[in-house]
Amino acid sequence: MSIETLAQEIGKIAQNDGDHQTGIPQLSIHRRSASTAPMHCIYGLGLGITAQGGKQVTLGEQVIAYGPGQSLLTTVDLPVVSHVTKASLAQPFLGMMLRFDGSALLQLATEMALPPVSREQVSRAISLRPLEAPLLDALTRLVQLLSEPELITPIAPLIQREIMVRLLSGPHGPYLRQLVASGSxxxxxxxxxxxxxxxxxxxxxxxxxxxxxxxxxxxxxxxxxxxxxxxxxxxxxxxxxxxxxxxxxxxxxxxxxxxxxxxxxxxxxxxxxxxxxxxxxxxxxxxxxxxxxxxxxxxxxx
Known part of the structure; x- marks a missing residue:
């Protein structure tokens, strides 16, 4: 799978500008045909992907710009300022947001043999990392599943579990494990x-x-x-x-x-x-x- 494939799949569903809820309750997809004004909002526990175009998120004094090939993870509820920075009619911004259940992440983390994280250090609750091929593949399959609504109920939870496992074991893992480590x-x-x-x-x-x-x-x-x-x-x-x-x-x-x-x-x-x-x-x-x-x-x- 490639990031272009993910963009194509998102574009099939989000044919008009806006924020689109999907048949998978935790998944929303987004399209903009022009850059947008900065908007105050709250990001919860979830993963944001820009498949096409560019976006910028400001948290306090930290400014994060990201585009195709990167993934943005937030681990707690954060008041941020967010806006699309790169979009056009010919090449609209296409993105997705996948939210997670904290208790499900905790359960997975206890089942997996993962290296311990520092119980003293506190990292920022927002993490920008390259989008690894296996994670990109799972995200693309999740979006493709929307074209088969009769299969969403039995299959979507399996793909979502795979995505959480890959996040816990990948570059974002220390941020998530630190969050769910009781007493940290x-x-x-x-x-x-x-x-x-x-x-x-x-x-x-x-x-x-x-x-x-x-x-x-x-x-x-x-x-x-x-x-x-x-x-x-x-x-x-x-x-x-x-x-x-x-x-x-x-x-x-x-x-x-x-x-x-x-x-x-x-x-x-x-x-x-x-x-x-x-x-x-x-x-x-x-x-x-x-x-x-x-x-x-x-x-x-x-």
Missing amino acids: PSHQIAQAMTWLKQNFSRDVLMNELAASVHMSPSTFRQHFRNLAGMSPVQYQRQLRLQQARQLMLNQALDASTTAARVGYESASQFSRDYSRLFGAPPQRDIKRMQHLSLADAEPPAP
């Missing part, structure tokens, strides 16, 4: 991140959160920044603001109501933080986002 700093920080995601609107003392994962405050902050590329406070703030943006877009809430909904006591502080992250005050940003959505919905000019 990465595992403890991931637990704290999960709590913050589920309780982002609550006021929390970071010292108490550090104690909950059996770390000193200074060690907790250091490991958190190493893994997430930002401090715990910045992480919680981005979760709040991204949720706020979705509430205003999807439920037409005003800024004051939204601020209180996501945990802000001060509407003015909310507006300042929002402007700093998204580049415009809430009302102006939402109008801009709505305009972009309408423009995306319109057919391209002849």
